Amino acid sequence: MYQYDDFDRQFVQERVAHYREQTERYLAGKLSEDEFLQLRLRNGLYIQRLAPMLRVAIPYGTLSSTQLRALADISMTYDRGYGHLSTRQNIQFNWPDIADVPDILEQLAKVNMHAIQTSGSCIRNVTTDHFAGAAADEIVDPRPYCELIRQWSTSHPEFEWLPRKFKIAVSGAAVDRAAVEVHDIGLRVYEDEQQQHVFDVLVGGGLGRTPVIGATIRAALPAKHLLSYLQAILRVYNRYGRRDNKYKARIKILVRALGAESFTEQVETEWAMILNESEPLPATTIAHMQQFFTPPKLPVVDHGTGTLAEQRLHQPAFSRWVERNVFPHRTKGYSNVILSTKAIGVPPGDVSAEQMLAVASWAEQFGVGEIRITHEQNFVLPHIPQGDLLALWQQAQAADLATANAGLITDVICCPGGDFCSLANAKSIPIAEAIQRQLADADFVHDLGDVDLNISGCMNACGHHHVGHIGILGVDKKGQEFYQISLGGHAGHSNTQASLGQIIGPSVSRQQVQGVIGKIINIYLTLRQPDENFLSCFRRVGVAPFKASLKERPHDAVA
Amino acid sequence: MTQLLNQQGGRWSISASTDTAWVSLEEFQPDAALLLDVDAEPQAAWASARLIGIDFPALTDGRGLSLAALLRQRVGFTGDLRAIGAVHEDILHFMLRCGFTSFELADDRDPEIVLGQLAPYSQHYQTSVINPMPALVRLANTH
The missing domain is CATH 3.90.480.20 (Sulfite Reductase Hemoprotein; domain 2)
Incomplete structure (x- = not known):
């Protein structure tokens, strides 16, 4: 994995010192609540429903044993002895004290970690395939490029104050495990005919209130131009993205307003000028980055x-x-x-x-x-x-970490929801737990096969409900928690194209959710053909048969 | 009232602002002090301005940062580039790296704090207007 050098270490230490000084100014009343908000967000600190939440960056989801031990220590010293793995490959601490955060950051800096740009309207931590550098189906290791993007986007002078948050994901394998089609920028890296690394560039995908599948605006971009192309996209977005309404400020709205073609034209025009004004990324720089990610020397094993x-x-x-x-x-x-x-x-x-x-x-x-x-x-x-x-x-x-449910319905993706988050309309964790309890029969769950169940407590979609094969969204109906259920979303993990879920009908109460999920499962079990998984079945039969899951009452629990 | 932060004899200092005879882009003449909104489209003629001001509507509005970079890198403007409007001390280091050379700050900003926020970082990952090197500056340099 990437190894910090003196430059990285010094930068992170200076970031800690700067943030400490900003916190002191805030606590001394020299920065207003609103001013400090913008500064702390860019260093990963939210104020949540019950306490602050600190989101620590795990660049492209990779960390060392030493770093994980430091996170454990921090959770014991400054939190309640646990952390929360986020849907963007980061870790969150839910109970730190605002005044302690600079000390936590100092502990993190000792193991080359930080919370830089894990929130706020800036370029967030880049994400990738969790099997990068190890997967059997990998074409190009995306991590050297992720690290280049991390460095390039860290405290970028022009792009720290964007209209809205900005998420970049990179995939380099046959199967997309990074969900590149639902990111502000999705990058697919592969080899061209001359064995040179090139990128397909997708823009304007995303979840949230307005879920969109990204559009490919450039195919086979040579690696040496990766950063200049990103600069062109970010510059067009920074200058023309909407700032009057935070719900219309993501790049997907700009792409939609201009049309993908016209947006692409603007980016290409800007890029052509940037190319005239700058040098491409030297091959030595890319090679230097790649040497951090050479495959580990694994002893030949008696392939047992x-x-x-x-x-x-x-x-x-x-x-x-x-x-x-x-x-x-x-x-x-x-x-x-x-x-x-x-x-x-x-x-x-x-x-x-x-x-x-x-x-x-x-x-x-x-x-x-x-x-x-x-x-x-x-x-x-x-x-x-x-x-x-x-x-x-x-x-x-x-250690309770061996549940055999990767990719099964009980492998729920879930945001912190109304129990923790001040944005949430409804609780999400109790819904996840109720469904897991309902589906406690491991044989039954195993037989159901691949089902992605994703739950978000509000339309900000941190639980990625739009791309769940089954998606559950918490909504507020006159002060009551209700849940809208959608089917057929898909983010990757296979060679099939991403898709967004279709809502099956009116939202249901918390008490009804389990019953509806049970019926959806039963409908699938009735309709499925041999070896047909949930998503394929849904894509074959469409949403219509599943609407029945809402119709009959009362909603009985399954199995 | 505002205060002006700029370099005097190679040193950053803060003084009371004096009136500037700003002109809008429609009234632009060579040697004028041109005042721009953050959504202005850069024009080659502006290279001849004496002073260009970019008016930031909010602390969080980064459009003026891109505009500044374009004025330096594309228009080739080499004169004094001033940030005015919602200029906050914690944004100064970003503004500097996008090519701003002077700043108009509200009177309530504490000069001591302001002067302490000019360079919180001794080095940066990227190339910038004030450090125009190929791509990632440190990697290109060190390897």
Whole structure:
């Protein structure tokens, strides 16, 4: 992974000192509430319903065992002994004291971490494939480019005060695990015919109030022009994006207002001029960045597939976990493992300090001391020898991190919701928990197969409900919490195109949600053809048959 | 009333603002002091201005930063470029790196704090108007 040099360390230390000084000015009454708001947001600090929330950046979802231990320490010293893995591969602390935040940042800086640009109307932490550099289906490792984008976008003088937040995602594999089609800028990197790295550039995708699939505005952009092209897009957005209404300020609204063609033309015109005024990224710079991400030297293992097959035969629960949570690695005899945080009764994404410490140790014991965070709010341990899977599974079971549900309906993506967030219209975590309890029968859930269930507590869509195969959105109806249910959304994880969910009908009360979900499942089970997963079935039959799930009352629970 | 932050003899200092005879872009003449809104479209003729002011409507409005960069890099304006309007001390370091050379601040801004916010960072990741190097400046330089 990327290693900080003196420059990076000094920059982060200066950022801590600057933020400390800003906090002191605020506490001394020399910065107004509104002024400090803008400054603290750009350093990851929200004021939530119950307490401040500090979002710590995990650049493109990768961190070391040392860094994860530091996060565990921080959660014990300054918080309540846990953290929350976010849907953008970051980690959030829900209970810090405003006055403690500079000290927390100082602790983070010691392990080369920070909270820079994790909120506010600026370029946010870039995200990517959680199996990057380890996936069997990878074409180009996206991480060197993610790091280039991280550096380029950090405290960029021109783009720190955009109309709205700005999210960039990069994917370099056959399967898009980074959901590039629903980001402000989505980048697909691959090799052209001369084996040069090139990018397809998508713009204007996003969720929120107005969900949109991004439009491809440039194909096969040479890597040396990546940053200048990003600059052109950001400049057009910074200058012409709407600032009068925060709900119409994302780049997708600008792209829609101008039309993709006209927007592209503006970007291309701007880019042509930037090319005249600047030098492309030197090949040595890209090569320098790539050397941080050379594949780890993995010992050749006695590719114990025989042993693994035997272990699976004897332990059905282990076998199920391998089937769901273990993913193909580029090297024979190795795997990538998803450690699910979605055990019943635990808010999705919440991880205790003890779990963080355990994961940090396993990464060292079985892997290469590296951990990933997925946008589904789980941990990934890359580079695990298949011969160690059983031992890892046993330890993960003891730590409640071995739920065999990656990609299943109980692997719920869920925002903090009305329990924590001041924006939320409705609670989301209790809905997730109720559905997980309702679907406690592991065999039944396993048989259902791939179902993405995504829950957002409001239309800001932090729980990505638009791209859930089943999406649940909390809405406010005359002060009451109601839930709107949509079907057929999809963000990636397969070669099929992204799509946005279709609402099945009027919203339902909290008490009715479980019943409706149960009926949706039953309708799917009735309609599905052999080996047809939920999404494929929905795409074949359409929304009409599922509308019945709302019609009959009372809504009985399933199974 | 406002106060003016600019360099005097190579040192940053703050003094009481004096009246500037601003002209709008419709009235522009060479050597004039041109006052622009943040949504102005840069024009080559402005290179001959004596002074250009960009009026920021809000602390959070970054359009003036792009406009400043364009005036420096594309129009080739080399004179005094002044930020006026909603100019906040915590934005100064971004403004400086986009090519601003003077700042009109509200009278209630504490000069000591303002002068302390000019360079909170000793180095930066990117190239900028005041540090025009290829792409990522430090990487291009060090490797």
